[in-house]
Amino acid sequence: MSLVAATAAGATREGAGVATLSDVARRAGVSPATASRVINGSSKPVTEELRERVLRAVTELQYVPNAHAQLLARSHRGAVGVIVHDVSDPYFSEITRGLQRVATDQGRLLMICNSYRDPERELEYVELLRGQQVAAIILAGSGYHDADFTRLLNGKLAAYEATGGRVAVIGRHEHSGDAVMPDNRGGGELLGQELCRLGHERIGVVAGPRVLTTITDRLAGLRAALADHGRELPEHRIRYADFDRDGGAEATAALLDAEPDLTAIAALNDSMAIGALALLRARAVPVPRQVSVFGFDDMPIAADVTPALTTVRLPLVEMGARAMALALDPGAAGPRVESLSAELVRRDSAGAAPR
Amino acid sequence: MSLVAATAAGATREGAGVATLSDVARRAGVSPATASRVINGSSKPVTEELRERVLRAVTELQYVPNAHAQLLARSHRGAVGVIVHDVSDPYFSEITRGLQRVATDQGRLLMICNSYRDPERELEYVELLRGQQVAAIILAGSGYHDADFTRLLNGKLAAYEATGGRVAVIGRHEHSGDAVMPDNRGGGELLGQELCRLGHERIGVVAGPRVLTTITDRLAGLRAALADHGRELPEHRIRYADFDRDGGAEATAALLDAEPDLTAIAALNDSMAIGALALLRARAVPVPRQVSVFGFDDMPIAADVTPALTTVRLPLVEMGARAMALALDPGAAGPRVESLSAELVRRDSAGAAPR
DNA sequence: TCTGGGCGGGAAAGCGCTTACCTCACCCGG
DNA sequence: CCGGGTGAGGTAAGCGCTTTCCCGCCCAGA
Numbered sequence: 001m002s003l004v005a006a007t008a009a010g011a012t013r014e015g016a017g018v019a020t021l022s023d024v025a026r027r028a029g030v031s032p033a034t035a036s037r038v039i040n041g042s043s044k045p046v047t048e049e050l051r052e053r054v055l056r057a058v059t060e061l062q063y064v065p066n067a068h069a070q071l072l073a074r075s076h077r078g079a080v081g082v083i084v085h086d087v088s089d090p091y092f093s094e095i096t097r098g099l100q101r102v103a104t105d106q107g108r109l110l111m112i113c114n115s116y117r118d119p120e121r122e123l124e125y126v127e128l129l130r131g132q133q134v135a136a137i138i139l140a141g142s143g144y145h146d147a148d149f150t151r152l153l154n155g156k157l158a159a160y161e162a163t164g165g166r167v168a169v170i171g172r173h174e175h176s177g178d179a180v181m182p183d184n185r186g187g188g189e190l191l192g193q194e195l196c197r198l199g200h201e202r203i204g205v206v207a208g209p210r211v212l213t214t215i216t217d218r219l220a221g222l223r224a225a226l227a228d229h230g231r232e233l234p235e236h237r238i239r240y241a242d243f244d245r246d247g248g249a250e251a252t253a254a255l256l257d258a259e260p261d262l263t264a265i266a267a268l269n270d271s272m273a274i275g276a277l278a279l280l281r282a283r284a285v286p287v288p289r290q291v292s293v294f295g296f297d298d299m300p301i302a303a304d305v306t307p308a309l310t311t312v313r314l315p316l317v318e319m320g321a322r323a324m325a326l327a328l329d330p331g332a333a334g335p336r337v338e339s340l341s342a343e344l345v346r347r348d349s350a351g352a353a354p355r
Numbered sequence: 356m357s358l359v360a361a362t363a364a365g366a367t368r369e370g371a372g373v374a375t376l377s378d379v380a381r382r383a384g385v386s387p388a389t390a391s392r393v394i395n396g397s398s399k400p401v402t403e404e405l406r407e408r409v410l411r412a413v414t415e416l417q418y419v420p421n422a423h424a425q426l427l428a429r430s431h432r433g434a435v436g437v438i439v440h441d442v443s444d445p446y447f448s449e450i451t452r453g454l455q456r457v458a459t460d461q462g463r464l465l466m467i468c469n470s471y472r473d474p475e476r477e478l479e480y481v482e483l484l485r486g487q488q489v490a491a492i493i494l495a496g497s498g499y500h501d502a503d504f505t506r507l508l509n510g511k512l513a514a515y516e517a518t519g520g521r522v523a524v525i526g527r528h529e530h531s532g533d534a535v536m537p538d539n540r541g542g543g544e545l546l547g548q549e550l551c552r553l554g555h556e557r558i559g560v561v562a563g564p565r566v567l568t569t570i571t572d573r574l575a576g577l578r579a580a581l582a583d584h585g586r587e588l589p590e591h592r593i594r595y596a597d598f599d600r601d602g603g604a605e606a607t608a609a610l611l612d613a614e615p616d617l618t619a620i621a622a623l624n625d626s627m628a629i630g631a632l633a634l635l636r637a638r639a640v641p642v643p644r645q646v647s648v649f650g651f652d653d654m655p656i657a658a659d660v661t662p663a664l665t666t667v668r669l670p671l672v673e674m675g676a677r678a679m680a681l682a683l684d685p686g687a688a689g690p691r692v693e694s695l696s697a698e699l700v701r702r703d704s705a706g707a708a709p710r
Numbered sequence: 711t712c713t714g715g716g717c718g719g720g721a722a723a724g725c726g727c728t729t730a731c732c733t734c735a736c737c738c739g740g
Numbered sequence: 741c742c743g744g745g746t747g748a749g750g751t752a753a754g755c756g757c758t759t760t761c762c763c764g765c766c767c768a769g770a
Contacts, residue, residue, distance in 0.1 A: 018488075018518040020726055031750045036728060044729090047748070062514035067486040068423040069726035072755045088448035097443065112467070131422040133373075159417035163373040245659070278659050304600070304633050306661030375756055386720045391758060399759095402718070424756035427725045 019061040028057040039065065071133065077165075079109040080327065081129030085117050085141040089244070090299035091269065091316065095140050095170060098320025106328055108135070115141075117209070117243070119149045126156045136166035136327035140320070142214035143172035150174045168327035170319055171214060177335045178326040180319050184214055187312040187342030188221020191266055191294055194310075194344055195222075196229040199353040200264040200292065203233065204255035206276055207268045208243030215240075218268050218296060237262075241272070248275025256283070263291060263353040270295040270302045273309055277349065288351035298345050307348035315340050374416040383412040394420065426488065432520075434464040435682065436484030440472050440496040444599070445654035446624065446671065450495050450525060453675025461683055463490070470496075472564070472598070474504045481511045491521035491682035495675070497569035498527035505529045523682035525674055526569060532690045533681040535674050539569055542667040542697030543576020546621055546649055549665075549699055550577075551584040554708040555619040555647065559610035560588065561631055562623045563598030570595075573623050573651060592617075596627075603630025611638070618646060618708040625650040625657045628664055632704065643706035653700050662703035670695050 025035040030050055038046050038054045046054075057063070071078065080103055084092040096112060103110045111134065115122040122139075129137050137160065143150070154175065157167050161177070168178040195203055205222070208215045223233050239254050241247035248267055252275065255262060265280075267273035273295030280287050287293055287307055295302055295311035302309040322338050380390040385405055393401050393409045401409075412418070426433065435458055439447040451467065458465045466487065470477040477494070484492050492515065498505070509530065512522050516532070523533040550558055560577070563570045578588050594609050596602035603622050607630065610617060620635075622628035628650030635642050642648055642662055650657055650666035657664040677693050 021728095022726080032727080033729075033750060033752095034748090037749095040728090042729085045748070050749085062511075062517075064482055064485045066427070066488060066726050067483075068426045068488060069755090070728080071423045072421070072427055072725090072757090073727040073729085075728095075755060087442060088445070088452065090443070093443035127419050128422075130419045131425075133421060133423060156417075245655075274656075274659050281661070300600075301629075301656060304629050304660060306636070376758095377756080387757080388720060388722095388759080389718090392719090395758090397759085400718070405719085421756050424725090425758075427727090427755090428757040428759085430725055430758095 018066075019063045021063075021065065024054065024057045024061055024063050027061065028053040030054060077133050077135035079111050079132065079134045080324070081125070081132065081134040081137045082110060082112045083115055083122055083125050083129075083137065083139050083141075084112065086114050087112055089271065090301065091271075091297050092140060094299065094316035095320040095323075098317040098322075099138060099140075099324045100320075101317075102321045102324035102328070108328070117141075117212075119144050119146060119153075123149075123153060123156065126153065126160065130156075130160050130165065134165070136168065138168050138170065138323055138327055139172060139175070140170040140323070141172075142212040143169075143174045144211045145213060145216065146211060166327050166330065168323045170323045173213065178323075179335070179337045180323045180326065181337060181339045182314045182319055183339055183341045184217035185221035185224075187296060187314065188218040188223075189225040190221075190312055190342060190344045191218075191296070192222045192225025192228075194294070194346075194350070195264055195266065196226065196231065198264075198292065198350065201231065201353065202259065202262045203231075203237060203264045203266060204252070204259065204262045205233065205238040205266050205268070206248050206251040206255065206272050207238055207240045208247065208272065210240050212243070215243075215268055222266065243269060243272065245271045245275040245278070248272030249279040250275070252276040252279045256285075264294065264350070265291060266294045268296050270297045270299045270309060270311055273311065273349075274301070274305055277305060277307075277309075288349055290354060292350035292353070294350055302345075303347065305349075310347045310350035311345050313343045313345045373421075374418045376418075376420065378416055379409065379412045379418050382416065383408040385409060430488075432488050432490035434466050434487065434489045435679070436480070436487065436489040436492045437465060437467045438470055438477055438480045438484075438492065438494050439467065441469050442467055444626065445656065446626075446652050447495060449654065449671035450675040450678075453672040453677075454493065454495075454679045455675070456672075457676050457679035457683070463683070472496075472567075474499050474501060474508075478504075478507060478511065481508070481515065485511075485515050485520065489520070491523065493523050493525065493678055493682055494527060494530070495525040495678070496527075497567040498524075498529045499566045500568060500571070501566060521682050521685065523678045525678045528568065533678075534690070534692045535678040535681065536692060536694045537669045537674055538694055538696045539572035540576035540579075542651060542669065543573040543578075544580040545576075545667055545697055545699045546573075546651070547577045547580025547583075549701075549705070550619055550621065550649070551581065551586065553619075553647065553705060554710075556586065556708065557614065557617045558586075558588065558592060558619045558621060559607070559614065559617045560593040560621050560623070561603050561606040561610065561627050562593055562595045563602065563627065565595050567598070570598075570623055577621065598624060599626045600630040600633070603627030604634040605630070607631040607634045611640075619649065619705070620646060621649045623651050625652045625654045625664060625666055628666065628704075629656070629660055632660060632662075632664075643704055645709060647705035647708070649705055657700075658702065665702045665705035666700050668698045668700045 021032050021035055025032040035054050037044050038051045082099055087096055113125040161167055169175045170180045171182050226233050239251035241251040252265055265276050267276050273293055276293050285291050295309040298311045298313035302311050376390055377387050380387040390409050392399050393406045437454055442451055468480040516522055524530045525535045526537050581588050594606035596606040607620055620631050622631050628648055631648050640646050650664040653666045653668035657666050
């Protein structure tokens, strides 16, 4: 689910009569208590006779219990909140699939919120989810290099946890609690090693916004690996743009305009890599013969573009599943951190550097 | 949001003390009524002095109102429910984007539920959303050829509408209320015309599940256009499979195995077309030189695969936006139906039939 | 000085449900 | 024949909030 705070405005006030529990009880000629008991199979026994009368009334009135009233009365936290950058981004779709699977297994409802990479909105969603009395909040997706924001967010999360809420994050170092950490740095290193193995020297990097910690991590790994092989990564060969397809195309164009003889483009996620591929095709640059392209994440479409994308795989579904498991298992006192390693996937978009 | 019915089991019962409105009131030394008034800016004036005391208490206690209690007290329907087949499918991501935009503009919260093409689950979600007291329910995605299911669904929707709920559907004829209808049949015709224009005779169709009305509509349009040009579409050249990438690959393989000399593959959505493309590439069949491939929907990635997909565009975002507008506008007595037409997008995956 | 009107604030009645607790009838053993 | 146990059902007290209604105060006007 994507949410947006509902304001008081624009409320509809329709509805002559939604059937309530009392309506059912009245029609069945029993007390609300009895009706409630048969409707949600309480442990307290009710005679067959009454049970049937109640069930009949339920179908006749098309009664559906008011979920809010139930929640209030039970003071029972059922749902789990998830805050992602954007579910329509395959990276998050995959993570969400993992989250969903575990949540479903445990009979939990999931509320999914899109922050669209706006820290402000992320903060709002934490409040909103808290108001919804969710049992746990899961934050997926890169954190931000912004100390003020981090402090604020941690404050809110702490308040939530203090009242028994559980929190798990995916890929954020800033939070001190339970976390699932994909090895972004290690993935960057794999990328760097491959680049060196293939003999690339003039490498352009197509990066997402530098405020994202994911970007700096991947970059750091890449730099480290290159340095190991005596290569440098000058700042002017890194272009920061939106973390999506169009950003990838744009950054690639800028890179190529500045230095037409690059032999490799390393995109910091697959969407950007697809944008890079599109731009190269538009400019009739042969891939990988003249320029090799690398992605990151290995989202499903990566294998289907042409040339199929060489990329660094992150176990996205697994990450989601683990995070949900952590969030739902009250266990362990100390914070638990699970690291998941990256893996290089060689396909057709990268080859040896032309000489 | 994706939901799954939360069972009573597996509830957590944590939480020593979530601050409540009374806590805030007590700490501020005012009545709950006053606290409530300042917190959600009631029209009733409150002295600056008290207002400040309350606000201070709110921040000190990190108070967040209990959304369920608010909803209950206001008996105000805020959210809107959306049932789609699968948000991670770009077709629905796009529609959802449109829904979201309008909902956000009107300050509405969206609850998104994935039915994963399971009619049973669709029914359950209608109940669930009703229980959540949503102001409207939007059903997106093909209906099913299943009279029993349709009757059941319409019954539930009618009950919901009877109590003031609003319903809008996207691409379903079975419901009699407000609807946004993409012109699937017309799109099929466009496809057929293009196929004829390019001189294709031996055409294989890669279709999704035949229980989906979308499939039969597109197929009907395609058939009609072919018939106009004196061509037939024999049943054995239609393969029904899952409505996704893998289904597309599978159906294409079956088609080619049976008739290696087909000159065109018409897939009934882009995901399937991408699967077809992948299979053809794997078999080293040149596209479009030997076989042309057509998609349907024009989802964003269609332009980025290679060869770029020739497809039939549906205004997905627009469809979502219109549906939400209909759902949120109580207006008109009679049911309103908005038709949106399809458009052929020529790219590189289709060419003249080889001779 | 007295009255009426306005206005800020509180008391309390719900919203629809769950559940602890109580009642009442019945049945058993002593 | 009676006391107490048992078990089915009802009563009512909330869950946390909003909102109507009312009260008391202050000031303007007579």
